[in-house]
Amino acid sequence: MAKPKRRYACQACGSVSNRWQGQCADCGEWNTLAEEAPQTVFSAKHDLSSGGRPIRFEALDAPGEKLQRRTSGLGEFDRALGGGLVPGSAILMGGDPGIGKSTLLLQAAANIANSAATAVYVSGEEAAGQVRLRAERLGLSSAPLMLASATSVRDILTTLGNMEPPALLVIDSIQTMHSDQIEGAPGTVSQVRGCAFELIRYAKENGVTLVLVGHVTKDGSIAGPRVLEHMVDVVMSFEGERSHQYRILRSIKNRFGPVDEIGVFAMEGAGLAEVGNPSLLFLSGREEPMAGSAVFPAMEGTRPVLVEIQALIVRLQSGATPRRAVVGWDSGRLAMLLAVLEARCGLNFSSAEVYLNVAGGYRLADPAADLAVAAALVSALGDKPLPKDAVWFGEVSLAGEIRPVAHAGIRQREAAKLGFGRGFGPASSTPADDKGLRYDGLTLLPNLVDRVLGAS
Ligand code: TYD
Numbered sequence: 001m002a003k004p005k006r007r008y009a010c011q012a013c014g015s016v017s018n019r020w021q022g023q024c025a026d027c028g029e030w031n032t033l034a035e036e037a038p039q040t041v042f043s044a045k046h047d048l049s050s051g052g053r054p055i056r057f058e059a060l061d062a063p064g065e066k067l068q069r070r071t072s073g074l075g076e077f078d079r080a081l082g083g084g085l086v087p088g089s090a091i092l093m094g095g096d097p098g099i100g101k102s103t104l105l106l107q108a109a110a111n112i113a114n115s116a117a118t119a120v121y122v123s124g125e126e127a128a129g130q131v132r133l134r135a136e137r138l139g140l141s142s143a144p145l146m147l148a149s150a151t152s153v154r155d156i157l158t159t160l161g162n163m164e165p166p167a168l169l170v171i172d173s174i175q176t177m178h179s180d181q182i183e184g185a186p187g188t189v190s191q192v193r194g195c196a197f198e199l200i201r202y203a204k205e206n207g208v209t210l211v212l213v214g215h216v217t218k219d220g221s222i223a224g225p226r227v228l229e230h231m232v233d234v235v236m237s238f239e240g241e242r243s244h245q246y247r248i249l250r251s252i253k254n255r256f257g258p259v260d261e262i263g264v265f266a267m268e269g270a271g272l273a274e275v276g277n278p279s280l281l282f283l284s285g286r287e288e289p290m291a292g293s294a295v296f297p298a299m300e301g302t303r304p305v306l307v308e309i310q311a312l313i314v315r316l317q318s319g320a321t322p323r324r325a326v327v328g329w330d331s332g333r334l335a336m337l338l339a340v341l342e343a344r345c346g347l348n349f350s351s352a353e354v355y356l357n358v359a360g361g362y363r364l365a366d367p368a369a370d371l372a373v374a375a376a377l378v379s380a381l382g383d384k385p386l387p388k389d390a391v392w393f394g395e396v397s398l399a400g401e402i403r404p405v406a407h408a409g410i411r412q413r414e415a416a417k418l419g420f421g422r423g424f425g426p427a428s429s430t431p432a433d434d435k436g437l438r439y440d441g442l443t444l445l446p447n448l449v450d451r452v453l454g455a456s
């Protein structure tokens with residue numbers, strides 16, 4: 001038999017090459033190639049046309065089992081999952097270190113254990129004593145949770161094979177697991193992939209909901225191979241600024257539900273608390289009207305969230321290149337909006353430093369934020385506070401038109417519910433039938449400038 005070839009796998013993207021290189025040819029990362037155990041491959045002569053068992057074809061509308069979802073006891077977690085945990089599915093949970101992944105999963109596992117189902121929590125990072133201390137702090141000590149500290153997938157699967165399959169199995173984290181079937185240190189691509197494969201197979205065969213915690217690299221992607229994301233049914237990311245209190249749970253991929261739903265939590269002394277009304281959280285601390293502050297009714301999936309956008313403009317005396325700094329929004333989009341304000345409205349930002357911040361460390365991806373950002377910028381430039389009870393939404397085109405956006409009605413209703421009295425948005429959107437909010441439609445960006453600078 002021919003000697004198996006050496007293979008090198010990039011630890012960042014999972015691509016395989018036949019020789020070692022300093023830089024991965026696929027993703028461009030440096031020093032990420034590591035030798036992998038050779039794999040047996042079918043030779044070209046191998047006959048694949050006989051010897052297999054026939055597979056069965058089924059109709060799309062054949063009656064099947066309905067997905068029976070199980071609640072995690074945390075409404076926000078269930079919401080981000082699209083309605084609860086699906087038996088026999090695998091979830092990959094990523095997030096920065098210290099963001100609260102272990103806390104969230106320990107709370108969910110304890111809730112499930114308390115609901116008379118079995119939940120197993122295997123920690124490869126902390127000793128059982130440490131997890132117990134955390135549970136004590138969370139007030140969950142009495143939950144009949146099955147807790148273990150282990151890193152060998154063989155040990156874990158052997159133990160689970162000798163008991164009734166649990167409803168939930170948490171593996172914290174997949175990078176600490178190792179399989180003796182596979183060469184390489186824990187955390188390498190082949191180990192991560194192999195361990196995940198074994199665990200997922202167990203979960204699918206036994207109707208167990210499996211949650212794998214995944215470490216995150218500097219650039220925010222889940223460490224180890226991208227293939228891990230392909231192997232699981234759901235990829236979730238737990239986000240937030242560690243210095244801020246709240247956390248957002250987002251699903252990036254979901255085979256059983258929508259991907260744009262979020263769950264919002266606040267990290268408190270006794271663990272993660274659910275935030276049923278995120279708008280209040282992101283808006284907190286607004287007192288007197290200030291120039292440069294605008295409220296934007298953002299949409300996260302099907303849910304409206306009101307956030308505050310803050311702009312600060314500093315006039316430069318010298319001819320130094322002015323800075324543009326953005327936190328929580330796209331800097332390219334800010335440059336575009338500034339250019340449109342200059343070209344279409346005759347405003348001058350060229351000798352001024354522009355700072356833009358989305359309050360509370362929130363990250364905005366909704367294109368409807370343009371109008372609120374523009375309102376904040378114009379208000380800061382003219383030192384004119386916006387009406388305190390106003391919200392702004394709409395997309396701005398390069399020609400300076402204010403374009404319609406999705407969910408205008410939901411945005412207005414949410415604002416009205418929280419006590420806002422005025423809404424400014426695209427002229428083509430219809431005012432919500434709500435009596436609480438007075439809607440003003442704007443057609444062009446100069447209309448906005450007139451409103452803001454003309455208002456006192
Ligand atoms: P942890 O769940 O260990 O994060 P991860 O598993 O994502 O690395 O969360 C650790 C942080 O959460 C830690 O910095 C302390 C904080 N924390 C609280 O503020 N309150 C609590 O009740 C707990 C358990 C943790």
Ligand code: MG
Pocket residue numbers: 101102103125172
């Ligand atoms: Mg942890």
